[in-house]
Amino acid sequence: MVTATFRFYEELNDFLARPQRRQSFSCACARNASAKHMIEALGVPHTEVELILVNGESVGFDHALQDGDRVAVYPKFEALDIQPLLRVRERPLRVIRFIADAHMGGLAQLLRLAGFDTLYDNHYEDARIEALALDEDRIVLTRDRELLKRRTITHGCYVRTLKPEAQLREVFGRLDLARSARPFRLCLTCNVPLRRIQKDEAAGRVPEGVFERHAQFVTCDVCRRVFWEGSHWQRMRALMDSVAGSAHAPE
Structure with a gap:
């Protein structure tokens, strides 16, 4: 067995037992245990981790821990530039899905x-x-x-x-x-792109009053539902604007 000292930062502490939060603590490790194994054994999913420093040097998940190692584990960085250091994931995802x-x-x-x-x-x-x-x-x-x-x-x-x-x-x-x-690109039920249609294609597929009041319609080619910019759309538009705005708002 070897002993290493761990310190987790910011929201990663939410996953730890209370006595281990926001402070350094020692932990017994199996010989040649990897950083990933020990981080997850302590309760932190590896997907929440962005950077690991062992004795001040950035390492990957597969790094074998040695007796006396000091391990610092960080979540995603919002403002600090860590470009010179080794992030634990090889690459970001090019398309967000x-x-x-x-x-x-x-x-x-x-x-x-x-x-x-x-x-x-x-x-x-x-x-x-x-x-x-x-x-x-x-x-x-x-x-x-x-x-x-x-x-x-x-x-x-x-x-x-x-x-x-x-x-x-x-x-x-x-x-x-x-x-x-x-926003408003995908069908909420089918997860496929919506397609704009001519007004006459919506005839008989939407309530008569809606057909008279609106000029623009879109449809889902899977479930065949037709959508228009009614009161529900306006509420959802307000939600999207609010979420996008709060994501950029200073804390």
Whole structure:
């Protein structure tokens, strides 16, 4: 056995036992235990970690810990430039896509509203989520830290809040999504692009009063529903503007 000293920073402390939070503490480790193994053994999913320093030097998840090592573990940096250091993920995702677990249905719909391709099915098992995240380069959204510890899940977000609108604001802020949002592009049910149609194509597919009052319509080619800019659209527009604005607002 070897002994290493750990210190976790900022929101990573939320995953630790109370006596270990916001302070350095010693921990016995198996000989040749990797940094990733010990970080997750202490309760922190590897997807929440952006940078690991061992004795002041940046290392990857596979670094073997030695007796007397001092390990500092950091979450995603918002303002500090760590470009010269080794981030623990090889690359960012070029296209932002999500997969949400069974408890994230409301958040999934709101992310689709914001224009983000988001897979969701409340029957997905963890193994299926892991496979889809790997095959399609998707960010896993969950409140299940054990899911985020799965080896092949490289990008994930542990969602701390409980209500969908609060979850949307949290994810927008943590992943800096405001600049990438393209609202009202996807069907909230089918997660496929909406298509603009001529007004006459909406005849008989929307209420008569709606057809008379509106000139612009879009449809989903999967579920065949037709959408227009009514009062519900206006409420959703206000939500999107609010979320994008709060993501950029100074704290």
